[in-house]
Amino acid sequence: MSDAPRTPNRTRPRTRALATDAVWAGEERPFMDRATQIPVVRSVAFGYTDLDTWRDVALGRAEGHIYGRNTNPTVAAFEEKVRALEGAAAATSFATGMAAISDTLLTLLRPGDRVVSVKDTYGGTNRLFDEFLPPLGIDVALCDTSDQDAIEAAIDQGLQVLYLESPTNPTCKVLDLERLTARAHAKGATVVVDNTFATPINQRPLELGADLVVHSATKFLGGHADALGGVLVGDADLVARVFHRREIHGATLGPDAAYLLLRGLKTLALRVERQNATALRIARHLQAHPKVAAVHYPGLPEHPNHDVAARQMPGGFGGILAFELAGGLDVVKRVLPELRLAHRAANLGAVETTVAPPATGSHVELTAEERAALGIPEGLVRYSCGIEDAGDLIADLDAALAHA
């Protein structure tokens, strides 16, 4: 474990296994009328007869809630569960993953600052880096994701924020989080990691030294593709600063979405264990398939960063893989409609298998040439394993690939 002296208040020791925290964290105190399940508190405001108590709660001197844009009991339970799973000191939540990422970067960066990241971040994050941060006077350096030396060189030139994502979307590249974090800390930077693809079951960046972790809770955390949400965990002072921006910007997670995400989180460990196993089995199967030109999955020994992944993802290599069909988009257009057990949709991490070609999904805004420059071939398919039986998914893939 590396040490980040700038942010000593980043982690909190874990006392129970992840599967136990997934079920119990945030839900241990008695609820209204002894309900065993957390109520969805839709009340916008919370009333106080005693004005002194009202003032103390409003000023954060006493526990309680004032107004729903700031805090809410259902939302707080969701935050506590993710905090426990990531072993973080603090957590706050957002209406979406992109709200979490935007508010975090806009809190940490000022005009004249520099952020270093990679070219393969999530599409929305990439838009922030390309479109929205430069006009604010923020210098953005996006490095080749596969070139660790180039990332280190960019860090050594000085930075305020290092922003990482691993494994990446859609080609499942892996960054050495511990090494890059230590390098950035040597320059006094804050390190933020998007842990959406891995989930805390597989990878906990705070234990590798990162200061903050963001998630699109919409994906694996919720797991049922029925609620949008985002969450930020890590150093308590930094989380408090981002929380303050969010309560003013107002991208607040609603109580109904928080309830669905909480309910989904209870099965996170079960789901992700199954998805890890299925992804590895499918990756091995497709590697040997004559119609498949290449398979990208960090769990395969042939993956260029398999060793790094094995070290930093103790729980497993994740539920997402990508494979390339020789013949490009035309063949993808023939094969994908034949799948019976997959949604063709711009989502991932759900209980149902979901597939998307980058040309219509994660990188739809780019031209074929721009995708090629990012190393994303037109014949690529991102395959997010659901919790279905792996044998059924393989049979479904084989039947569809017969049309290639």
Ligand SMILES: *Cc1c(COP(=O)(O)O)cnc(C)c1O
């Ligand atoms: C989906 C996603 C996001 C954005 O989350 P939303 O909830 O859609 O705003 C950010 N990062 C990654 C890796 C994602 O997959």
